[in-house]
Amino acid sequence: MSLDLETATTTKTPFPAAGADRAKPASEPGYQVIRRNGSVTPFDASKISVALTKVFLAVEGHSAAASRRVHDIVADLTAQIVAGLTRRADTGRTFHIEDIQDQVELALMRGEHPKVARAYVLYREQHAQERALERAAKAEAQAGTTPALRMKTAEGSLLPLDHARLAALVLEACAGLADTNAETVLNETQRNLYDGISQDELALAPILAARTLIETEPDYAKVSARLLNDKLRREALSFVAGRPDQATQAEMASRYAEYFHDYVRVGIANELLDPELGRFDLARLAASLKPERDLQFDYLGLQTLYDRYFLHVRGTRFELPQAFFMRVAMGLALREIDREARAIEFYDLLSSFDFMASTPTLFNSGTLRAQLSSCFLTTVSDDLEGIFKAVKDNALLAKYSGGLGNDWSNVRGLGAHIKGTNGESQGVVPFLKVANDTAIAVNQGGKRKGAVCAYLETWHVDIEEFLDLRKNTGDDRRRTHDMNTANWVPDLFMERVEQDGPWTLFSPDETPDLHDLYGPAFKAAYEAHEARAARGELKVSRQVRAQDLWRKMLTMLFETGHPWITFKDPCNIRSPQRHVGVVHSSNLCTEITLNTSHDEVAVCNLGSVNLAAHVDARGLMFDKLRATVTTAMRMLDNVIDINFYTIPEARRSNLRHRPVGLGIMGFQDALQTLRLPYASEAAVRFADESMEAVSFHAISASTDLAAERGRYPSFEGSLWSQGILPIDSVGLLAETRQGASFDVSSTLAWDALRQRVKTVGMRNSNTMAIAPTATISNICGVSQSIEPAYQNLFVKSNMSGDFTVVTSALVRDLKTRGLWDEVMISDLKYFDGSLGQIDRIPEDLKALYATAFEIDTAWLIEAAARRQKWIDQAQSLNLYIANPSGKKLDTLYRLAWKRGLKTTYYLRSRSATHVEKSTLKGTDGKLNAVSATVPQAAAPILIEAQPDLAASEAWGKACSIHDPDCEACQ
Template structure:
């Protein structure tokens, strides 16, 4: 197969690549695409090449060729999911060029087949360069890199889907100034080496760990993947703390939160010990304001201030410059990479924070922003210093770009403006077409009925009129002219040619074929304002300059021979020309002016015209740099008053001044880049990173009712924590009172201090004693209410705000192996960790997940492979504890003493697909039981083997383990405490007796070994379903500047193809029905059952499967519950079932509208961690109540991992 001249014309060959690399040769393009399609059925290299041709243009660079190839492959994914692998391999080719060139210091590229020989040498060079850059741990150089290099498996680069490799490229691979220099197999080896640093035979162990990671059999959590082998090895995922009941303890805990979240830890805080509202304060003889004000402080500390912009702040979007208040989830905004990224959330705050006006030199209007919002800026450069000297300072690291809060900026600082890098050619468009487009935007028009074009000008001065005549004549387009005197002329021509006539009447019924490659929508927006349309906004640079020429020769001019200006009354057009200049690396300043006019003008033919009323115009000052000056015959400038640095231009701040507070402000969350470009400067996504914190409170606390309301959007803002997750820590006794219809009494913990540390029968005895004392008046702060009333309110708030989650204290403690050394007071951010906490110990857990799908074949689970995987995985997790970087001593103390790890799983849904087992079936529940039993057995066995090799953990003696009580055995303790009321299966199939004896006699290396985390990001890397979740959708669509691309369930496509049902209509139907098969009549019932999506699976199946897993797990599982149309009765039944079934925790309640997240992105969010959504108002549906009422949630809680692009602790 060859690319013929027509497919890739000679004119397409780039003369010079933009990055200085040699041009991409046609034969290499062919080779790369053929190699990417190798060993994949159902794909065609010819199709990819033909589609890619549509994105080629004269002067195209290597990088742009690579992007065009990736986009071409991606566009066919809905035809066959294997094109996802093609797109991934083409992106890998780009990555190889980027990394190899960086490492070698000279242009370099290699195909997949060449990497078999090149990977070993590249590994050694990579380690050296990473150490030189200060990013890799120097200890990596002491490994036998030759031995490790030979162990690399280059062929495993081909197992990534596009989403997997894109995730790694965007977020994980090491980079220097946005240049990635880490390839996939070396990425896995870096993590493996980092975890093998303390092993005796570290090379052998590194290879063992590498094999596990690179095969996708197991994946470490995101912090471990980010940081293992680097100079800051913060590898732990989750932290749990208890807050004491005095000011010093409270603020020490808040400080610990800040330190832990600084390095991406997910936090769970136990706030129950803090005394309640109205309780006595001995030191001041006053009354406490309760726990809520301190929660507010913790929330505001985690989130700093609301870093937001005034509503009219212009932001660059794919559809032009928009006020930030008009941006919606799913829109595309310009990020720091120079590419467009999807908006995953829009936050609107009612606030009173201080605000400033930032006046930036190359802008049109001042930015009004809260003082805490960070901008990417360079500080410390004296006014008047030459650019060459400043660039030398940057090269020598004397100054550097950093995130600087708006209030900390000063006059003379430099603020970054991102140079957009995306190029989206319009097929068939020429430079002449682009110039005419600019002329039409300047002095042209299209009649409102869409039938006639026109261009006006002064025939004595305007050269564009002659260009228009020649353009039309060369294309055989008839035109006519009219004018007034010698100084005004209009050229007109019809919108269409060869008008369409009715065959019967002869009347004209249509305009015919358009005369130009433009339409009304390309010139005017919905308000009839001129603007550069989306499809012409990212033309190749030569066409962009032609477009600018057309604009400048109509509505522009030259002052004093060196100053170019452009004037327009259209705000969108003014912003558009600034954007086009920025694409060429040229920032433009300007001003908006209004003036009243009242005068009469005389035309050249003697007629008069009157002018009155306000004139509103934008004046844009265009720097006359080389490449722009030539367009208007101007002398090029030799000096620039901005800095070009690494894909950005930095322009001076003129002034920063305090300004009046705007009551309503806006902010965005943006996927991947986590930044967005305002029309004046680059701002950070969502301000500073929000602290990933969850506050827990026990259900007997006197402040529990206020705690339930913390996330409400109404009420006293001083008692609201919009950015903090919350969870109920529910004793069994409360649930029993709900079941019995009994009363429930609330207390302040300072009067019932031992309740916090009690559970089971001891809690019941103490609690009933305190109830009697309260009834006798001996307890001052207490309130009694029907238990079911509080329960209903808990469910109501869970539905309305997504919080607090419902978690259960007694099963978490009665089944904890560590009862002898403390109490489990809370779970973590994602509700899967249940570890002891105290004032002296901050619990830490290190996570990783088995890819269950990799261990399942047509015959079921491969137990031998699973055992090998679990054994190595537990060793890796145990090693994390010793090589970890600890930010606070309490965390190190706890981790070294107890050594807990959390082995979980992902790909559960994929495994069911392979087994042909519907999620909503007894078979799925049984499989959940059988698979978790094997993982539990092998994990306990592995930890016991490590104890024999390395010794048991310090606090082993006295634990349930030391008594031979395994997680499956602890069910008896829970059942006894509940008086036998436990609806939990207790079946087992393995030889647990011998393992019990081994654990009792040999010990355990880890106090805890299992926890099932959400795994969203690492599941994307490995290309499987998240954790234990049912599939959200079988098909969804993502968007970017080059168009939409589809992500589709490959198992479903394979089945539909076998039955002859996979066609364009099926794709259309799936899009119409949000990825669900339920409403598509021609899909057989068995496939509808197998591929049922999350909201088509009755949530009771999720609870039942979770219950079967829970009996084997010593910690917990992050279990989301899905309910398409919640009602009070349904919620009540579901959560009672969860408690009765022995679950330790539940996570989010997800209602139907949550699926709309995936229409555009997996990372979008309907659930808000913020005050008010700027999207459509929630429907005013009734909350859960004793009378069942259908509820459709338009504002569910935000789920960690699945929808939150920031929280990666458990992923």
């Protein structure tokens, strides 16, 4: 039988080409196929149908019944293959014949046609060997000759393809990476070349070649990044010079300084950079650039910067990595006295990856609209003017990359009286629908989706409708499919759940005091309102069983991933600023706990310490950590004064309280360096020790800034002014929760610092918050935030596309023990990146590299509880559970509350994005600058409904890891 897609024609099929109608879009002009001989022909989807038909009939026979069955199967498979190919079409809209056959092979395997797939694989292997022999014979006959390929320039002229430069480029990309092979990359590159190849396609070819090798050797991620950097250099240098230009990495050592001057000039001329940057001593800054730091990127990090961060004019990037970091540093140093010295200090910290500012700061620092803050929290008033002002504020804040948290607990509930019209309220839900649609409409210029989280207190009469907002069934006018939601849960409700007591729901227009109360005062007022309701004095109220409401909260969290569970009382009782207001909600990612009111919109300014860069085999590097935190706190404090505020309430709040949120990332990497399994007491102790050090240095740095610049205006009366530090406020929570006890052990010199805070003061009302760091951890090439590893080999999705990710440390350990080979790669794919079922891996490595779903979730909570005692705000704490049930979720979230956590974030269930199990090719997905394949389609996993969770069917719809639309995955 002949299964070659190059030779298959429609005349050989026993019936009309199956799937041709579905494949029509791919046959339109523009899609081309690179043949093995280097020629290029129009893409014809019918040839796929022909090849598939022949292999099916060869395996299954030629009966009429078989032919009809094959026709239907082939039609579906062809449509899948064509869809996969067109999704990954690169800028030249070309496919190599081998890429098409890879997709055919994948489709056969996914479609569960093992006999047909085996026949196809064997056929490909046989003919690959035959072609290899032919090539060898031809090479011997034509020794010393090179195919005369030409490259087409942007102007359309043809130039000889520079094979020497291509080889030099690949050699340079592999330099210093011991287990990479330039010849392998070059051979893979050569098969994607053809006569007349465009300049962009030529730049992509080696990148695509190196990417296919990442899962065999993680260092190819660096090779791919270095090759992408060459494409970026040509793009940027040509743009700033106004003529075609390019340079190797070695040449940039002498050219970066010249380029930097041109970059600033061009950025200002195109109204992308603040003209004030042109008044810096550019020569001094240019001399401080470190071109060699371009080599430290992994592919995912540099591709993310290329797609979403680097400045561009109509899609042409002109910002190189070290110019990017210097631009951010200059923007943060604008108001420093010796701003060049500070800019260099900030640049060194950012470009080393020891610390990374948050995404809005990276997007906007040094630009004309320097909105650098990450998070905004608002309280929505209970009137139409206030509600629609809040929606407008959301739009203005989201426009420049702010993440939003809205407190809706003030808005009266369904059935409440409206005095102005003598009518009844429709409740909070219709207005949430408006807020949802606004978040979608304002998408931050395409850089990332507008994102908002709505919070509602558990006593609100609309709470049950609020729980249903993310359901896919019911009246769509009362659903918010795109907006995040979170429960703002008072301790009293959790106590009623523990006691299996009743819970009364109210409308806030009749119980307005509950919104601003917490702790014992809330309990007294709530019980008084319950008595009023029992006497019939309230128009709108309803009593439910607390455990029934709790069960529904967990059911919806399980089924839809929302609303998240956050706790009102610890957020307020431990708030340093409780003397001047109330924390009514958290933010989009549940790590910010700041006061809000009708005239103050809380603002927080974030950045994260790369913990992995501050440990070695001996432990935490305290001196380096102190230096990093000190500089980072200065940068974050500068954000407050430089920031572009889109609404006055945000400016007023930020300047009055000056909160910042210093967090950490790379926690899992740090554990692996220290050889500590995540699921261990030692890891919990390290979480405690490392966060204590960050807390100590952050508070100390803020005190130093207060001595230099003055205290924040609302300092007097704060917990700080009373000498109550975060570690001390744990005791306040213990007093409120009678009988509760929390770990308050410490190791550093807190007494002296406590006294200094009281006498000198603080520059910032809040200093710490652990954000998700989804994107900035990608940039730095470390594990996300405080997360355990998702898998050791997987496909990660974000707005830049889909990327193969391999745990480099695991590969190094397996190599050391002689266990890294093709069989191991195959096993990791088969078991979705988990080591647990691979027998030949030693137990110590299984424990060290256990993935998120193999770790008992209680370990995550215990580690978070140890961190929480040091943090004046909160943590974005994702919880992972492989097989959710009502009982497990109940135990989990009660434990989080009892351990004094302020908030939780996503509930992560098993993801439907798996590693491809067939070929080494095709494990990366579509990118803006570089294309590859897309992971298999997501499919929900049916999980048996638990009697105590839900009476209806329960589908596993809790958060699916690495959703490209998810803020926490960006």
